[in-house]
Amino acid sequence: MIGIKFESDKVIQALIKSLSNPKWSDQYKMVYVPNTQQNLNDILYVFKGVIWINYNRFFANKAINKYNETLDISWFRKRKINPHYKYCPEEYLLKLELKRYSNNTVRIYVPFFEMFINFYNDREINTLDESDIRGFLQHLIQKKMSNSYINQVINAIKFYYEVVLGMPHRFYDIERPRKEYKLPKVISKEEILSIINNTNNIKHRCVVKLLYGSGLRKSELLNLKVNDIDSKRMLVRVQNSKGNKDRFTLLSKNALDDLRIYFKEFRPKDYLFEGQKGGKYSGESVLRIVxxxxxxxxxxxxxxxxxxxxxxxTHLLESGVDLRQIQVLLGHSSTKTTEIYTHVATNTFKTIKNPLD
Incomplete structure (x- = not known):
């Protein structure tokens, strides 16, 4: 059945009466209709533009990424068996595969969920409840784990109960730590140039110039293909970035000149930056270069x-570029994310007269 639960409202009640044979359930205290595609279509049509409808449960098995990198979790299954250690249930791994979660997410979720179930090593998973989750989180807080660390643990646990077992919202009342509000770390243009001048070779210099000159995330740089560099329009095409979005960002003339030298010397075949044996360059290598x-x-x-x-x-904002344009270049979904840079841009403060002066 499709259950329809809502606050008392005459408009909604009138619209529900227009559905095909709606009924009332005394047990669940809600209106319901048979779960058919036609009824689902009718509900979406009748209420469209009037109220917000949560119909995520009808698409619970929908893949979250259509174009994600190949997911490899075979190494989780092939690990050496320790009889005193509880391993992630097979259905957990299978659901991660079916929904095509990224490799990074899998590497976070699986160890964190195993950490939780091994904290209660003498108990079966299906006997654990909200109080047990809170007890485990309290243990992490006492170990002084960061807020972001604890939030990732909560996500890994919720994935099992709400996605694998299909128990929606069961653990939505678990208290999350307050989000830490930290300003982004920024360095000056002079320091950027000094970093570029201190790279070891042309490949390393191109890596730094693209990270800064195109505002790329590390993962976006690693996934760049040779044909993503559009020298005619002076753009870099970023595909399947965070949130499974594509976008274009700026290509520096300065970076392009170096990229042409780099290409002649290194001749990358597939990815723009490749390892010594071919294939995608490693994130550790990029971090080490910087x-x-x-x-x-x-x-x-x-x-x-x-x-x-x-x-x-920040440097774009300081030079007068509109916040909305910066949002597009960075691939942010909301301007609220981009607005954080107004707190560190120096031009925000230059117009303010210091009371001491």
């Missing part, structure tokens, strides 16, 4: 690829 170059440049701040992305956005 770290070593920033250390040689004697920058006191800890610089990561994401710091270069933050600096790209």
């Amino acid at each position: 770290k070593l170059a920033s250390e040689k440049a004697r920058i006191r701040e800890s610089v990561t690829p994401h710091v270069l992305r933050h600096s790209f956005a």
